[in-house]
Amino acid sequence: MDARLTLLVPNSQDGIRGAADDLERFFTANGLPATAVWPFYVALDELLSNTIRCGYAEPPGQRRIEVQVHLHDGVLEMSITDDAAPFNPLEAPEPDTTQALQERSIGGLGIHIVKGLMNHIEYERKEGRNVLVLRKRLDV
Amino acid sequence: MEIAEERHDDVLVIAPVGRFDTNTSGRLEDRLRGHLDAGEKRLVIDMLGVDYVSSAGLRVLLMAAKRLQEVGGHLVLCSMNQGVRHVFELAGFLPIFTIEASRDVALARLASEG
Numbered sequence: 001m002d003a004r005l006t007l008l009v010p011n012s013q014d015g016i017r018g019a020a021d022d023l024e025r026f027f028t029a030n031g032l033p034a035t036a037v038w039p040f041y042v043a044l045d046e047l048l049s050n051t052i053r054c055g056y057a058e059p060p061g062q063r064r065i066e067v068q069v070h071l072h073d074g075v076l077e078m079s080i081t082d083d084a085a086p087f088n089p090l091e092a093p094e095p096d097t098t099q100a101l102q103e104r105s106i107g108g109l110g111i112h113i114v115k116g117l118m119n120h121i122e123y124e125r126k127e128g129r130n131v132l133v134l135r136k137r138l139d140v
Numbered sequence: 141m142e143i144a145e146e147r148h149d150d151v152l153v154i155a156p157v158g159r160f161d162t163n164t165s166g167r168l169e170d171r172l173r174g175h176l177d178a179g180e181k182r183l184v185i186d187m188l189g190v191d192y193v194s195s196a197g198l199r200v201l202l203m204a205a206k207r208l209q210e211v212g213g214h215l216v217l218c219s220m221n222q223g224v225r226h227v228f229e230l231a232g233f234l235p236i237f238t239i240e241a242s243r244d245v246a247l248a249r250l251a252s253e254g
Contacts, residue, residue, distance in 0.1 A: 017163045038192040038223040045161040045194040082186040097232025101209055104202060109231050116230035 003030050004059055005069040010059035011052040011082075012070055018069075019044060019067060030071055036138045039117035046110035047080050047089065055084025074140065077134045087130055088123045089118075090115070141167045145213050151182045153243065156187035160197035160224075169200045176204065181213030182187075184246045188219035193227050205237060213254055214238070218246035 005026045009019045020041055027037045047100055048065060056063055066081040093110035120135040141164035144155040152175060156168050175183070185201065187193075202219070208215045218240045220228070228234050240246040 013163055016161075020159065020161070020163075034191060035222065039190050041159065041161070042194045042227065045163075045196065048161040049194075049196065100173075101202075101236045102206055104206075104236065106195050106199045106202060106231075109198060113195060113227055113230045115178075 001030070001071060001073070003071045003103060003119055005067075006063040007067040009067055010061045010111060011056055011063045011065055013052070015065075016045065016048045016052070021047065021092045023067075023069070025114070026069060032071075032076075032138065032140065036140045037076065039136060040076060040134075042117060043078065044080075046114050047132060050089060050110060051080075051082050051087075055082055055130075056086060072077075075135060075137050077133065077135045081129050081131045083129045086125050088125070089132065090121065090123050142166060143171055152180050152224060152249060153184040153186055153247070155186040155189060158191060160190045160193040160194070162194065162196040165196040165200045168197075169203065172200065172204045176207050180251055181208065181211060183208065183214070184216050184218060184243065184250065186218050186223070186243050186246070187224055190221070190224055195231070198227070198231055198233060201237070202233075208250055214250055216240055216246040216249055218243050221224050 005022070007019050007022050009015045021042060023040065044067070050067045051065055052060060063083065068079045070077045089111045092108050092111055095112055114134070118134045118136050122133050141159070142157040144157065146153040156169065158164060183204065205215050216238045219242055220239065240249055240251065
């Protein structure tokens with residue numbers, strides 16, 4: 001099986017919701033159950049929300065973030081490309097996940113969770129754009 | 141996000157349904173803040189209908205847990221699916237929340253905590 005999806009996501013909260021909806025349609029069309037693909041909804045939410053919150057100075061909706069999904073041989077690969085300021089989310093400091101309740105914050109948790117969910121994750125700054133590639137073998 | 145509510149004596153059960161992410165978490169946050177501001181101290185958040193949770197959802201749950209701890213209240217989460225539980229595990233959230241397998245067990249747990 002080999003299937004691809006390309007989305008151009010507006011840098012806005014509505015854009016993220018639309019991308020999740022498009023992803024859901026793609027997964028359903030390719031017979032992939034939620035129990036196998038839910039890590040990609042989480043990754044999409046974490047990474048896109050980081051980009052739209054921190055990446056662009058202008059109002060939401062003006063830019064497009066490219067999301068490409070490739071399903072092949074039981075492996076799902078997702079790449080997220082934006083033309084915001086250079087930013088490698090993998091370099092963010094690891095959060096402390098051992099503190100007591102009142103000391104806990106969620107700073108840095110998003111990317112930490114995504115790293116834990118994926119088999120492979122890499123960042124590249126290429127031709128003026130941030131490119132993040134995620135890969136996971138699906139448990140189907 | 142739809143949010144169902146049910147009361148069992150002095151315990152309020154809140155059951156969000158669907159995605160629990162940057163788009164939907166604000167709704168649950170508003171609802172929880174309203175209840176906490178009104179003095180609710182014993183809460184069950186039933187996650188049975190939650191498809192998945194991202195850190196935006198964790199932030200809301202963390203806010204509720206902290207506030208309840210501050211006033212000597214109790215929060216129990218229940219009925220997490222495997223994906224939700226895995227995210228909790230990665231976030232290091234399993235030790236800081238009370239988590240039960242079902243709503244019945246969650247209610248029994250709160251009943252026994254007085």
